[in-house]
Amino acid sequence: MNAKAGIDCAPPWSDVGQHAMSPQATHDEIARFNFLANFNKYMSSRVVGGNAVAYAARARPAWERERGRAPQDRREIRAAMAADPYYQMWSSLRRSAMEMRQQAGRALVLRQAEALRDRARSLNAGAPTLRLDATVAVPRYQSALDNHCMPGSYFAEYLTDDVAAAANYDAGMFATTTGLFGRYLDGAGGGVARWLAARRPGWQPRRILDLGCGLGHNTVPLARAFPDADIVAVDLAAPMLRYGHARAAGMGIRNVVFMQGNVEALPFEAGSFDFIYSTMFLHETSWPALRRILAEVDRLLAPGGLHLHLEQPPYRGMEEFEKFLRDWDCYHNNEPFWTTLHDTDCPALLRSIGFARDTCFETSIHAVVEHGMPKVAEEVEDFGRGGMWYAFGSERPGVVS
């Protein structure tokens, strides 16, 4: 019965890191996440590969019979695969799993929404490091669809000072990513800190800006790596910031200001930051916003400074079939800017909007996770849920502060 199926199982959700804002989970709530994590694992290890088989054996020949040629690009592959029963089943199950993950997280946090809110209130009381601004408008690229199928997205407030949206995001990500981001989901932030230490040994940036910080899970590792730095973490969503500030406070983090704002235009003087970064944020914006955000980074970056943005890998150089599979999240998991961003040559974009005097670069960042957590090198990457990322940025000439 328990013979190994040749797939490592996901770590149990009970391994998730506990902090001051952790919800109380029952046995069955944990078991629900365990089922979903192992289902995600099985889908990415065993099921997704069948799509290529079905394409070669069935969908492509059918297309060729009808048109006298093979599908030419990922859009035609998508049209060819839309009628394939295996692709249909994989997609329908995958969509259901996304929705079930939301259901499981909401069932966990909404029943204790008041208790979580009260804990955040107590941890945040009077703190000058939490700066909310109810006048910040939610732009169209965040309001048009609920991001990756989160009902109410980052913004839902079912109570005064609600933090449940963030608590749900925090609780469910461990199951979605099968532990690859670490027990505290901070593997990307840890990866950024380690990359910086290798790129600029001994550098202590004094002013750091985290764009689209969400609940600050990737801000905390920078705050720890640079305890003397002043860090500003900006996000549009008040529930994420309330929760993130309380979570960080409970961890003893004191050098981060969590600020509600739109990173297309920030109230800081030119050259205010030595290091500016974002983690899996830019694909949740839009083409005009991306250009404005990067122009703002250009304005805010100090001489000698550096900026870095983690994302999924660009599509250039990939097989068309691979691009087609990666597009799934764009169309079926409410990530509408995903495809456009991954089609973009980001260093070229930087050079076109003002970073001409900088040295632009691309790199890859690996998650830094705790001992005992799975590592990406042993894993099949699941299109954005694996523990490694593409990154791009630039270094500015000038005296490094």
Next chain:
Amino acid sequence: MTGPGEERLDPADLLRLVNAAASGKRPHFFADRDVDRLLAIVWAMAGELAVTRERLDTVERLLARQALLSRSAIDAYRPDPQAAEERGQWHIEYIARLLRILQQEVDALQRGAAEPGAEDVARELGP
């Protein structure tokens, strides 16, 4: 009611909120979308069976550790009124979880106006 300005979640709203859908038109993948709907129910049921199996496994391991399990006691068990009420409520929650997809369809119908698909928004947000 729920929303900013309320200090507490209305318990009558909780189950509806837990099972709420994300905005945006839900994609369907089979030619007959009833298949997508049925699969969503079947898969939720699969998840719940796994949860039950895990709970049973926990119970068996704990009882085995303490040498306490007696099969006849399980067969003879009758719930008292409070236990019966708790178990009945559990069934209600369980069924709502399995039929989430139907609630979401009705919610979408009640919202009325057609919602944009991710494809439309992708075009809108692109260059």
